[in-house]
Amino acid sequence: MIIVAATALGLALAVARWHWSVNAAGAGSTGNHRAAQTVRWWPIAAASVAVQLYLVGDHALTLPSGWRLAALWATNVALAGVLTTNLGFPGMRWLLAGMALNFAVMAANGGLMPVSSETLVRGGHGAALARTGVGAPLRRSKDVLLPEAETRLALLSDRIVAPPLRGSFSVGDGLIGLGIVLALNGAAAAAPRMVRKERRTAAWSTVGVT
Amino acid sequence: MTRLSSLLRVAQEYRPVLRLALLAVGLLAVGLGVAAPECFPDDNGC
Numbered sequence: 001m002i003i004v005a006a007t008a009l010g011l012a013l014a015v016a017r018w019h020w021s022v023n024a025a026g027a028g029s030t031g032n033h034r035a036a037q038t039v040r041w042w043p044i045a046a047a048s049v050a051v052q053l054y055l056v057g058d059h060a061l062t063l064p065s066g067w068r069l070a071a072l073w074a075t076n077v078a079l080a081g082v083l084t085t086n087l088g089f090p091g092m093r094w095l096l097a098g099m100a101l102n103f104a105v106m107a108a109n110g111g112l113m114p115v116s117s118e119t120l121v122r123g124g125h126g127a128a129l130a131r132t133g134v135g136a137p138l139r140r141s142k143d144v145l146l147p148e149a150e151t152r153l154a155l156l157s158d159r160i161v162a163p164p165l166r167g168s169f170s171v172g173d174g175l176i177g178l179g180i181v182l183a184l185n186g187a188a189a190a191a192p193r194m195v196r197k198e199r200r201t202a203a204w205s206t207v208g209v210t
Numbered sequence: 211m212t213r214l215s216s217l218l219r220v221a222q223e224y225r226p227v228l229r230l231a232l233l234a235v236g237l238l239a240v241g242l243g244v245a246a247p248e249c250f251p252d253d254n255g256c
Binding site for chain 1: 226227229230231232233234235236237238239240241242243244245246247248
């Protein structure tokens with residue numbers, strides 16, 4: 001899945017960058033290294049994802065669809081709040097742009113992300129067509145099955161496949177993945193600058209200047 | 211005691227990595243929430 005893959009890639013690159021900067025700074029310097037701030041209010045984001053997982057699960061199918069959609073969009077509002085609170089992170093604006101594109105196409109198509117039967121087949125999930133009618137939500141996803149000709153803002157829908165990965169994703173999802181990689185690398189890049197500043201301050205204080 | 215102190219020293223040394231990992235968890239939570247790929251991770255391998 002693209003978001004998990006992007007996070008793993010971003011973390012691996014960030015750790016490699018941090019490791020390289022520590023080596024470049026010289027032995028014994030790691031103790032003073034500071035790095036990333038955490039995402040503010042991230043437990044709210046995690047709770048929102050948990051609610052979303054419940055809402056797209058089989059047990060929530062008994063809920064009226066209007067209620068499910070309203071609850072899904074309530075989590076979207078909470079997530080938008082968390083994201084805008086953290087815009088200071090490098091890369092966060094890519095996430096904001098991706099979110100805006102996803103929300104736009106979802107709102108234009110009744111509240112869920114449209115995906116066509118052709119895309120499902122290309123993404124290796126053609127079997128889902130046997131149990132999902134046109135216009136019905138897909139099990140365990142925020143998607144709805146819609147013919148591409150009936151999809152508003154079709155270019156922004158889930159229509160990109162990346163073999164050998166299964167499934168499909170949207171342009172917005174791609175931007176969100178890119179934003180995560182950039183945010184992690186930006187945080188790793190900030191650490192050496194902080195260390196240099198700390199060293200300058202320490203050097204001046206040893207000669208009596210604070 | 212020596213083992214504990216060396217463990218603490220290693221933890222202190224790699225604290226930035228732990229913080230990066232925590233940042234990644236936060237970003238993953240936000241990303242999963244606002245993204246809408248065709249399926250969540252499940253037994254289909256999505």
